[in-house]
Amino acid sequence: GAVVSQHPSRVICKSGTSVKIECRSLDFQATTMFWYRQFPKQSLMLMATSNEGSKATYEQGVEKDKFLINHASLTLSTLTVTSAHPEDSSFYICSASTTSGGHNEQFFGPGTRLTVL
């Protein structure tokens, strides 16, 4: 149980284009989803917290107009990187959290490798 998927797993795009990444909780309802970015040899940096049906909360320094997050259902959140540039190339990882269990375990997706040419 508690499986999270991401699509696509890899994407290569041209500079200036927009890219959408999907995060799905396959066998549970995720009240909260998180989006992280990870550069090579570095840790996961939280970008934003997304609750179903409400606006995402972005971490300091993350541009909300550049990284659009939609959490339209309890099983799906999307991250759209708008007007992508080479510096946006990174490994994007989502996680999903459920209220069951009473503690804040997050279940992570497999990540999406974005390369902007």
Add this chain to the structure above:
Amino acid sequence: GESVGLHLPTLSVQEGDNSIINCAYSNSASDYFIWYKQESGKGPQFIIDIRSNMDKRQGQRVTVLLNKTVKHLSLQIAATQPGDSAVYFCAEGLSGSARQLTFGSGTQLTVLP
């Protein structure tokens, strides 16, 4: 291990030996701690967690130790195997609705044959 610049701390151990990976966390108010394993090109995988009302918790081949006085967390892996080679991250969090986690810098574990 402690983070130094952009380079992950590394730990190399012989197959069959025990591994100890260390982590210093930052928020004294954190009451929930997790260790994750991340293999190359994959998302983090849950290993073991511990609450602040405990100082030790054991799983299968793994033990987590928590020292709240010095804000230190460690992960011990017994009889390390080649499949244990990965980057290990500690994460700290607060119980409550936010459920956010803050990740440590990570340690690259390499198991030598």
